[in-house]
Amino acid sequence: MAYPDPRASDAVGSISPLAAAVAERYRVERKLGAGGMATVYLAEDLKHHRRVAIKVLRPALAAVIGVERFLREIETIAALQHPHILGLIDSGEASGSAYFVMPYVEGESLRDRLAREKQLPIPDALRIASEVASALDYAHRHGVIHRDIKPENILLHDGSALVADFGIALAVSNTAGNRMTETGMSLGTPHYMSPEQAMGERNLDSRTDVYALGCVLYEMLAGEPPFTGPTAQAIVAKVVTATPEPLTTYRKTVPPAIEDAVLTALEKLPADRFSSAREFAEALEGKAIAIPVSARTTRRAAPHPGWKATLRNPIVWGLGLVTLASLAFAFHERTSPRLARSESVVRFAVDLPEDHQPALWDTQGPHLAISPDGTTLAFSVTDPRGARRLFIRRMDEAAGRIIPGTENAFLPVFSADGTSLLFWTANRFQKVALNGGAPQVVGEPGPIQAESWLPGGEIVYAALSQPQLMRMPATGGQGRPAAPLDSARGEVAQYFPHALPDGRHVLYTSRGRGSTEDARIGLLDLSTGRARRLDVPGIYALGMLDRQLIFTDQAGTIMAVPLDLESGETRGQPVPLGDGVATSAFGSAVATLSATGTLAYLGGDQTSKLVLANASGETPLLAEARMYSQPRYSPDGERVALSIASGTASDIWIDQVASGNLTRLTTGGSVNERPEWSSDGSRVLFRTDRGARSALWWQPSDGSGPASPLLADDSTSYFEGVMSPDGRTLVYQVDISGANVMMRGVDGDSVSQPIANAPVDEEQPRVSPDGKWVAYVTYESEGPQVVVQPLPGPGAKVQISIRGGSEPVWSRDGRQIYYRSEGKFKVAEVSATPTFHVTSRADFMDDKYLPSVVPHANYDVSPDGTRLLVLKGERQRLLVVHNWGAEARAKLRGTSPP
Secondary structure, eight states, X not given: OOOOOGGGOOOGGGGHHHHHHTTTTEEEEEEEEEOSSEEEEEEEETTTTXXXXXXXXXXXXXXXXXXXXXXXXXXXHHTOOOTTBOOOOEEEEETTEEEEEEEOOOSEEHHHHHHHXXXXXXXXXXXXXXXXXXXXXXXXXXXXXXXXXXXXXXEEEXXXXXXXXXXXXXXXXXXXXXXXGGXXXXXXXXXXXXXXXXXXXXXXXHHHHHHHHHHHHHHXXXXXXXXXXXXXXXXXXXXXXXXXXXXXXXXTTSOHHHHHHHHHHTOSSGGGSOSSHHHHHHHHXXXXXXXXXXXXXXXXXXXXXXXXXXXXXHHHHHHHHHHHHHHHHHHHHHXXXXXXXXXXXXXXXXXXXXXXXXXXXXXXEEOEEEOTTSOEEEEEEEOTTOOEEEEEEETTSSSOEEOTTOTTOEEEEEOTTSSEEEEEETTEEXXXXXXXXXXXXXXXXXXXXXXXXXXXXXXXXEETTOSSEEEXXXXXXXXXXXXXXXXXXXXXEEEEEEEOTXXXXXXXXXXXXXXXXXXXXXXXXXXXXXXXXXXXXXXXXXXXXXXXXXXXXXXXXXXXXXXXXXXXXXXXXXXXXXXXBOBOTTSOBSEEXXXXXXXXXXXXXXXXXXEEEETTEEEEEEEEEXXXXXXXXXXXXXXXXXXXXXXXXXXXXXXXXXXXXXXXXXXXXXXXXXEEEOTTSSEEEEEEOOSSSOEEEEEETTSSSOOEEEEOOSSXXXXXXXXXXXXXXXXXXXXXXXXXXXXXXXXXXXXXXXXXXXXXXXXXXXXXXXXXXXXXXXXXXXXXXXXXXXXXXXXXXEEOOSSOOEEEXXXXXXXXXXXXXXXEEEEEEEEOSXXXXXXXXXXXXXXXXXXXXXXXXXXXXXXXXXXXXXXXXXXXXXXXXXXXXXXXXXXXXXXXXX
């Protein structure tokens, strides 16, 4: 294989593990180079006395996909025998990774020749393209797609083309599957990616290789690929939206039929391209006619009049003056401190691995961040076991990656330079460099609600134990109040800090004495230590754009209003800029805006339908789509209590199962959720935001009386509670130094006793029908696990789930525990004789229903145990609007965006 650059070579000493592993067949001489997926070494085949190239998969990639599985997959590629395909000689395992052996080709790559000549003679370019097309057609007919055709993978041996790495990308894709996200690698190169590949489509066919070959031929003729740009992000945006310039713009000698063939190969829709590489080759040879869709209704340009005639044309002189003025304006725009350049606005959805779910918001707030330059997203995802980790996705990559060491991570925030992430887990702030390395603890603030990272390195955060924002050095230390509350304007709490790039000002959500409807945007000046509650009725601040405060209201509408940071005064009325942004239970928008004007948000509503389901099918119970959550059957099975949200407010409703009559129960407060029945069905208890802290209240289930506090005080937050079958004991989850499960008597002795208070989160308690056991979720292992222990104890825990689990629910007879795990609803048969143990585990049905965004089961078991009461909704999409700032400015000016 051709790797002529001697600067890439390394000493043999650095490759001794490989040399030792292959010593019987190959003598490794030196390192030739390294690519995105593998490192290449020059070696001698001792049996056949020939030079070979040995490629070794990167360790991170090998660890994710499995060496044995990769080697099995690569057997398909080894069977490819074609004069223009660089064949596979051998493969095996070395030092825990996979390697494969290919002939070493003396010569150069097409990239080397293009770097030297820039443009190739037309006959040479057509011959190379035809030879590559022949290799592609052969492979496609054998079911193999290359996926990474580019000049670097086309070798020139005695002037003839050899396609290298044929099918390696496919083997990696097939074996790694969705787990490619964990490696930080993506398949394909932006300049040569087809639009469908750039958009993250997984089911690619042969026409994606046709597109890439069209790009390569375009570059051989024009001297550059059809789409270029300063960043990979800009290139991908053009691949998806722009039309390539005609080849005759760069080279008038390109025959019209060749230009038509290349532009046909470059059509956006696969259906508009050549159906095969053979058809493309035939068009290049004049055996087939190609007319690109974009050219079918246009005429070919007239011959160029020549440069002297052009200079004499007065229109050209006028256009030249306009061009000079445009260049001057462009220079001013580029050097002025604006947030976004005049580029096209591009919208796209971010795909996730099929076995991961986004965990973008819960009671703490949004778990979504964008780098200051708008090129990288970070957000939380959960795997099939329910384990939460951070996921990084660059805009110029077809896939993203999981950040190692971020188990149970919440609230990601980028550093000012975009090179590191700050996050919260286990009551600690940790930071991790995006280019690798283990996370490092930088502070222990205890339970928090949100945080922001200032350019100077300081952290501003909202602590659950304090009403005002706190500040802490990112190097560690104790937190201290950032500023007193603006009590003169009725401020009682500060949430959701958002640091501005000046390092001095912090926007935040200011809560008054009423519900979230009384929320305002606040402004904190760190230099003076003053917090100011602004007269802006917003629930969540996204940032500043050209002196405009950008924020969202309770309905998820993005708004803008002019704000003077020095005086803290606004001018005029807020202007809506867009809607459809999902909001959390506390009203925070699941959205993030970069300093350059790129917007990312969770789009679509959160509505669902209430259905009864099992493996055999579904039966609607409440067919009207609304924002339902946490349905619970009454003890007699005749009613269902559930929470229904509208905007950021939510209330408890009661559904009469037989008639379908739905009536509202709660009327006070803003957030009323997580309903549970008393043992006799006379009351419904629920979590509410009434009062200073999150509390548990209850109310007569027939609406005959008002709600009253069950467990509430000004110093502690209570998030979920369930009653014992005898009605005497309340089991609840409290957030003190993490989530703990506690119990206390309802009447008489009301001293709280711990059930689970290890230094990890424990949540989602459910009491068994006989009152002797409590199931809950613990994070003592890598991910959440469902366990059972005696109530009140003492006694050992019995693990119910195997590979992670959440949302446990008992059957009415206490013989089964249902839970969610690995994309399934599972059921464990349990027995308490002679001691509590699991007798069997089985899948109950596929889990395609809405999980809970808060720690509380989002389903229930039907009274007869044959079906589950679940919420059927559409999966929401994470959307990105590149250069949203230009669109916002246009709306504020009353014009159309670019």
